[in-house]
Amino acid sequence: MTVTFVNSGGTPVRSGTVTLGTHIVDLLGIDWATVTSTEPLPAPIGPGARVSRTWTVCVDDWRVPLGMHVETRVAGVDWS
Incomplete structure (x- = not known):
């Protein structure tokens, strides 16, 4: 998953984390489970x-039965 971060403030972002939520979705669009992962923010961001960063998101194959798929979204960003 590739995410672009934009610092629209007046001071640099020195550190932080991004939380990714990977959703297990069935054919009807029902969200059966969410697997979260936390990664360091690509800091500093002036x-x-x-700044763009790409992460590989892995889900155990037993979590995604035949006919289902995964969707990963940014669930939150904390910075300092």
Whole structure:
């Protein structure tokens, strides 16, 4: 999953974490489970800067039965 972070503030972002939520979804769009993972924010991010980072998100194959798929979204970002 690739996420682009934009620092629209006036001070640099020095550290933080991003939480990714990987949803196990069936054919009807029902969300059966969510697996979260936390990764370090690609810091520092200067004022006005854009930084992209790509993470590989893995889910055990037994969690995704035949006919289901995964969708990963950013669940939250904490920075300092």
